[in-house]
Amino acid sequence: MLIHTFRLPADLVPHPRFGATVSQSGHRVSHEEIVKSSWRHGGFLATVFPESAMRADISRQKDSVIPLQYYVDRLVTCRECARPFLFFAREQQHWYEELGFTLDADCVRCPECRKARHRIRRRFQRFSDLIGKDDRSDAELSTLVEDAVFLSRAGILRDEQKLRRLKNLALARIPEEPATREILGRLGEISGRAPTDPDGAEIPAAGPSVSTRPEIDVLALTWEPTYEMWYRNTRDMLDTGISPGQIRAQFSILTQHSGLGGDFGRMASQVREAVEDALAGRPIRDTPPP
Numbered sequence: 001m002l003i004h005t006f007r008l009p010a011d012l013v014p015h016p017r018f019g020a021t022v023s024q025s026g027h028r029v030s031h032e033e034i035v036k037s038s039w040r041h042g043g044f045l046a047t048v049f050p051e052s053a054m055r056a057d058i059s060r061q062k063d064s065v066i067p068l069q070y071y072v073d074r075l076v077t078c079r080e081c082a083r084p085f086l087f088f089a090r091e092q093q094h095w096y097e098e099l100g101f102t103l104d105a106d107c108v109r110c111p112e113c114r115k116a117r118h119r120i121r122r123r124f125q126r127f128s129d130l131i132g133k134d135d136r137s138d139a140e141l142s143t144l145v146e147d148a149v150f151l152s153r154a155g156i157l158r159d160e161q162k163l164r165r166l167k168n169l170a171l172a173r174i175p176e177e178p179a180t181r182e183i184l185g186r187l188g189e190i191s192g193r194a195p196t197d198p199d200g201a202e203i204p205a206a207g208p209s210v211s212t213r214p215e216i217d218v219l220a221l222t223w224e225p226t227y228e229m230w231y232r233n234t235r236d237m238l239d240t241g242i243s244p245g246q247i248r249a250q251f252s253i254l255t256q257h258s259g260l261g262g263d264f265g266r267m268a269s270q271v272r273e274a275v276e277d278a279l280a281g282r283p284i285r286d287t288p289p290p
């Protein structure tokens with residue numbers, strides 16, 4: 001029996017509910033069984049804690065061609081802030097059995113970065129609701145402008161024309177509100193100079209907008225496969241007898257977008273590279289392609 005002596009890193013980001021210690025499920029599951037069950041999320045390379053193993057109810061897993069038999073606390077490095085955190089077995093159960101996430105959904109961000117992302121999504125939702133509204137009150141316009149500035153700084157709202165139209169509306173209707181100063185300031189940042197002109201008329205257009213489809217960027221935020229994950233998935237699908245044609249067909253919705261710019265396009269080309277590398281039997285790349 002493997003005796004687990006791994007010491008958790010001191011800078012581990014705590015989970016608001018589960019804290020920063022490995023859970024003890026009381027189950028006795030062999031390390032080998034755990035590794036077999038965790039192929040989707042790092043396989044042999046992952047740092048897992050067998051003492052936390054929980055048996056999965058595979059009938060509740062959404063994508064159960066190759067089900068996960070166990071959930072187990074796993075040490076992960078946050079993609080965003082590079083700090084370590086635990087993706088807890090209980091969280092995995094919640095994701096894959098309660099929330100209906102597919103097993104391809106992996107946890108790549110620490111609890112703090114996830115919270116920041118949720119904030120972005122909430123503001124994007126409010127922004128989307130308000131921008132489509134015909135009879136906005138002044139207070140709503142102010143909220144809308146603040147959300148637009150926030151989303152622009154977060155790199156989500158990249159349609160500069162949209163910002164400019166909002167700025168004009170704000171100047172006409174709520175010139176005294178802080179939101180109006182904020183959007184003038186933001187447009188100044190984008191164009192690379194201070195917003196000296198109070199009516200904003202002289203602020204020139206910035207370089208080309210990367211994406212005018214913020215909804216696609218939000219999609220990329222909510223679902224983030226990695227090169228390595230798709231590579232391993234493809235190899236596992238091959239191993240279970242799924243043909244290359246079927247595999248390509250399954251990924252075609254994504255890979256056909258690999259020419260697009262922005263986060264979504266980058267993600268789609270990662271998927272395409274991973275699938276093609278795995279199908280051709282090329283070794284896994286050390287780093288994801290750009």
Ligand SMILES: [Zn+2]
Nearest residue numbers: 078081110113
């Ligand atoms: Zn983080």
